[in-house]
């Protein structure tokens with residue numbers, strides 16, 4: 481019933497077209513990932529002189545001893561690059577990275593790499609790493625320098641719950657909150673409240689040592705106090721916020737007494753750590769990469785392949801179901817326009833829909849008005865999924881499949897071909913071995929029914945394993961970087 485590969489000779493050109501667009505989608509995604517490789521980002525922005533670290537054009541004294549710490553999915557290559565830039569000037573380095581990130585043999589290095597946080601959840605290994613980092617930071621003096629490498633996934637790689645909260649309690653609460661569809665900002669507000677090092681804790685421990693923080697952003701808008709739960713910037717959340725978030729997701733009543741003790745108590749901060757312009761005065765923070773860079777590179781790659789292309793938004797957020805509906809509506813609209821229909825009513829409806837969800841669509845209307853060629857639109861951001869089922873998947877696979885189902889609700893002219901890819905730039909979508917997926921096209925009614933069952937059970941991975949024997953799953957392993965998700969939509973018209 482699920483065989484979708486019945487190809488006659490007359491379908492050969494359709495098949496070749498499918499293959500070439502699939503290649504384009506993959507190459508466009510690959511270019512976006514390449515553009516935010518941490519080693520290149522550092523190489524372009526960091527150098528050292530005899531006595532200073534230079535970040536872009538700003539000089540920071542290296543001090544008597546220079547140490548490096550790091551945590552996140554993308555800090556392996558950041559740390560190795562830092563080691564090669566600093567050479568003997570680097571005294572000691574402790575860095576926590578995801579388990580399995582060293583696919584080949586570990587390179588020869590003086591950096592102490594600690595692997596942990598399976599499935600992006602805090603565990604004993606990552607907590608061991610957090611303790612090593614804490615130990616190192618506690619030895620620092622005023623005339624030292626600390627370089628901190630931060631990237632997404634840093635929260636799970638730097639867990640140190642405030643006693644009496646246990647690691648298991650924290651792990652369980654964050655997992656439940658994530659499954660209920662909490663945003664990353666909500667998750668991290670709760671994490672900051674329960675953690676020794678997050679929400680500025682690490683910066684306070686380092687004081688008065690001078691700190692330079694290099695951050696690869698994986699949060700919309702690059703907010704330093706939310707990326708990896710903001711260990712190097714003051715926590716500006718109201719103390720009540722974490723409690724309100726748990727209430728919102730109906731988790732407050734079930735929390736353990738230790739979590740209650742911490743949430744309703746006061747978080748001890750070191751006194752007298754000076755704050756200047758809302759940031760710790762001894763810390764300089766730099767964003768060295770973000771999803772705008774990745775989206776811009778994707779769009780440039782599409783243009784070089786002959787598409788009309790545009791970065792539409794870098795702040796896609798909200799429930800995957802709503803996003804799939806909006807994308808399908810937009811796609812149908814573009815398809816009809818490419819086929820010659822110039823009616824604008826749907827366009828206004830689509831723009832309103834996004835505006836209502838506070839998503840900025842940069843110049844999309846103008847782009848659509850001048851639409852004449854095959855089009856490749858780039859979206860970036862991080863949607864959420866309410867995981868109510870028991871299946872296997874991730875938000876990108878869920879979105880790619882949901883989009884395919886939604887598209888069947890629209891009339892797409894026969895002369896138009898739609899292709900859509902949704903992938904996480906870190907290469908790992910949820911607890912799966914895929915970065916995401918390419919939407920299946922032309923799903924018939926049996927497949928549509930099966931797709932809906934899989935979506936309802938959050939089992940998109942299983943669907944994709946069956947569809948075309950898994951050909952639509954994008955499997956690239958850990959990419960070494962992490963700037964949220966990229967969505968690539970291609971709409972092509974054939975005469």
Ligand SMILES: Nc1ncnc2c1ncn2[C@@H]1O[C@H](COP(=O)(O)OP(=O)(O)OP(=O)(O)O)[C@@H](O)[C@H]1O
Pocket residue numbers: 553599600632633634658659661664698864865866867870871872873874875878904906908909910911938939940962
């Ligand atoms: N079966 C599933 N189907 C769909 N989505 C899922 C499923 N299981 C988990 N998820 C989603 O996957 C997300 C976690 O994925 P992942 O570990 O890739 O996080 P991430 O946001 O990329 O991590 P970070 O931001 O810390 O780098 C959660 O938002 C969760 O809702």
Ligand SMILES: O=C(O)[C@H](O)CO
Pocket residue numbers: 631632633634635636664668698699706707708709
């Ligand atoms: O680690 C985290 O907290 C998320 O990836 C956001 O940075």
